[in-house]
Amino acid sequence: MAIGGFLKHYIVTCIRVTQVGTLGFFILNLGCSKGFEGNKSSVIEIASTSQGDPKGPETPESVSIAFKQGLSLESAEVSEDVEIVSSNSSEIKDIQMSLNGNTDRKLTEAPFIYRVNLVKKESPIKVKALATFKNGKTAEAEITVNPQLAGSGGIDPSCMTNASYDACIFWKNPISHKKSVFKPAITYGQDVATVQSYGIKLKGLSSQSELKSINFTVSAKDGQKAVPDSAGTYKYKYAEDSGKSFVAQLMAYFWMTEEIEIIKKKSGRFYAEGKRVPVSSLDKSVKNNAYWDGQGIVLGEVTIPGKPSEVALGADVYIHELGHGNMQYAAGNTAYRSCGSAAGCIGAINEGQADFHVALVFSQNPVLGEHFFNSMEGMPGRNVLQNHNLTGTSAFSSGGGEVHNMGAVYASLLWEMYVHPAMSHLDFSKMFSLHLAMLTNSSTIANSKAVFESINIAQFDGKYKTVIDEVFKLKGY
């Protein structure tokens, strides 16, 4: 079974340049990137003209500071690290950062690393930097960051008539897109035109005539194989999709392609890339379920009475299923059976890490199964935002060793490390991917601590020991 999430990413949309010292003249300039494309980091530059400055030699002629990562484009959540690299940081005494007007942190040593806390609001946020130099001068700059949806598409009510898109689908799932449930639930052929407005470009197609790439071949056992329309695009309305399930196929192709791209960008690797995974977006013999079968993905039918629909309308489901594929290509075939104790087992790790794939793609609200359950809360028991206090012991005593039940503990453990204030999201993404390749049939949730510790030492100079200790303790290990 599978499940999913919901996240906003942020892109930088504007800059403001300000400020001067009394004698010297410093400008702190936050560079700005727009749009979905590109991969340029935001740059702060501090320039000095130091006219008439009696302290002459102490004044930097020019200092540049670059946001090494974060606050930059599509996968740049505001929650990611900002490493400020200065060509002359010895002249800077400190940099004070503020978020929406509230002083957040003072950075006193080079390299100046600023980590914005997880921001869940959808309104724009303002990040401000105030630099103080050793000669007493100051410079400040402010940058406004607007929330954007995860993924390379964009919501456009005119999607169907806008030639810049190949298809119009749902952002994550119809409920996440609409931000409310459907009453009654969606069924085949329902008119949901107002919600089907996430405009996308299809990437990686091997040919223009089918949804096939080096990663996936998408079809529908109980539908028709999706083909382009007369314009060569795939603009199909869900209201006219009954019996064809083209929209579900487009959802699966697009969101799993995004999954590989987003996770690769965050962690550096995706083990199931290029594996030509066959995906059936609708198999009505599979009720209220979906699965990875060791080679491919099969998505079933949600059977709400009188309102059946494709499981595949929820991207969270196959992002989870491809997570099983990713672990298999990392760790090989592992056992899939219930856990005998609260220590957990490899089957539970497999389920929990698959859930965490959804959190990596939609990390600001990683709810799983909203469409599946026609609920904003998603699947009961699997919401990492509600499982902070869930421990291995409490899960095992209430629900036993079933893999999804114990998997919720592992998903929570991964999530808590990811969002820990002392953890870099990108570093944890790398740690997570690396750990997949080190799992074996003997792995348990309890002994996975040693796996994270070894990666921490090998890759991060041991700086995350406290995070690992705290979170494993929180989960009762």
Ligand SMILES: [Zn+2]
């Ligand atoms: Zn699963």
